[in-house]
Amino acid sequence: MKYRAIIREAWMQTQENKNLIWWFAFVPSLLSILVGIVYFGYQALSLWNSPYIRSGASGHFFGDLIGKIVALFETQPGLMVFGIVLVAIVLLAYLFLPVFTQGALIQMVAHIRAGEKVSVAQGVGYGFTRFLQLFEYHLFIKTFSFVSILTEVTFAFRVLGPEPFQIFGWIFALVFVVGLLLTLLVTYSEYYIVIDKVGMFSSVIKSSGLVIRQWHHTLFMLLLMSIIIIRIALNVLVTLLVPALVLAPVFLFTSLTLVKIGAVIGALVGLVVLYFASYFLGVFHVFVTTVWTFTFLDLTHEEKHAVDLHEAAVHLEE
Numbered sequence: 001m002k003y004r005a006i007i008r009e010a011w012m013q014t015q016e017n018k019n020l021i022w023w024f025a026f027v028p029s030l031l032s033i034l035v036g037i038v039y040f041g042y043q044a045l046s047l048w049n050s051p052y053i054r055s056g057a058s059g060h061f062f063g064d065l066i067g068k069i070v071a072l073f074e075t076q077p078g079l080m081v082f083g084i085v086l087v088a089i090v091l092l093a094y095l096f097l098p099v100f101t102q103g104a105l106i107q108m109v110a111h112i113r114a115g116e117k118v119s120v121a122q123g124v125g126y127g128f129t130r131f132l133q134l135f136e137y138h139l140f141i142k143t144f145s146f147v148s149i150l151t152e153v154t155f156a157f158r159v160l161g162p163e164p165f166q167i168f169g170w171i172f173a174l175v176f177v178v179g180l181l182l183t184l185l186v187t188y189s190e191y192y193i194v195i196d197k198v199g200m201f202s203s204v205i206k207s208s209g210l211v212i213r214q215w216h217h218t219l220f221m222l223l224l225m226s227i228i229i230i231r232i233a234l235n236v237l238v239t240l241l242v243p244a245l246v247l248a249p250v251f252l253f254t255s256l257t258l259v260k261i262g263a264v265i266g267a268l269v270g271l272v273v274l275y276f277a278s279y280f281l282g283v284f285h286v287f288v289t290t291v292w293t294f295t296f297l298d299l300t301h302e303e304k305h306a307v308d309l310h311e312a313a314v315h316l317e318e
Contacts, residue, residue, distance in 0.1 A: 010290040025282035144179035
């Protein structure tokens with residue numbers, strides 16, 4: 001399998017089909033960033049308010065947060081109702097939209113590679129076609145994802161403290177290794193669900209078999225993609241760091257002298273950074289999805305071709 005050719009072709013297809021980024025990757029990336037900021041912010045504040053991290057902390061961050069929300073609801077009921085509705089919409093979109101767009105992306109990438117012209121309306125139809133099966137798979141895989149394991153570890157640490165980890169730490173390490181192994185085995189499950197139209201459990205079994213049979217191709221592609229993504233991420237960080245260093249003194253001066261102007265500038269800068277971060281993350285997502293779709297198509301095609309040759313040889317012998 002020609003790894004560099006697949007990556008080069010995937011990058012060219014990503015650049016030539018910008019509508020995939022804007023229609024099927026930008027908004028899910030924006031939602032992922034917003035939810036990620038809130039999630040990691042909550043985890044960081046919860047740990048900071050843990051008595052096992054900081055002496056004198058109450059350890060009741062969640063209860064204090066709920067109390068502040070209730071108090072704000074009593075003083076500003078209209079604002080709080082609007083906030084609750086907005087949060088509910090964002091959470092529902094975060095729960096369903098990425099699954100929908102992922103199914104559409106995989107189908108569109110496969111059709112475009114076959115030389116077909118695919119419209120946005122057709123992509124929306126593709127998203128609905130395998131949505132339920134793909135949603136079921138995402139619920140299954142999130143139970144042993146890195147974020148889920150991290151949530152369980154931080155919660156146990158906040159409640160029990162560091163001492164129990166000396167006894168039960170190996171359990172979390174074992175769960176992490178098992179989760180990593182399962183994540184590797186289900187590498188191609190989404191593509192079996194969307195392209196071959198199989199069920200969730202069948203896709204997991206087929207993906208595990210394909211990974212085991214083609215483990216060298218899968219591991220090498222994972223390593224190569226990791227290096228590429230790290231390099232691109234570093235380039236993006238450097239690109240964003242230069243204007244940040246230029247704007248930091250201006251923002252600091254205005255925030256110290258004119259608080260309102262500083263807040264406005266900070267908000268505008270934050271929105272600009274959020275926009276570009278969502279766009280770059282959308283580009284990465286389309287590129288990675290394209291690479292793995294091509295890899296899946298090539299591997300399954302090679303295996304099918306090998307089976308056909310074997311059957312033909314057996315038929316000739318008979």
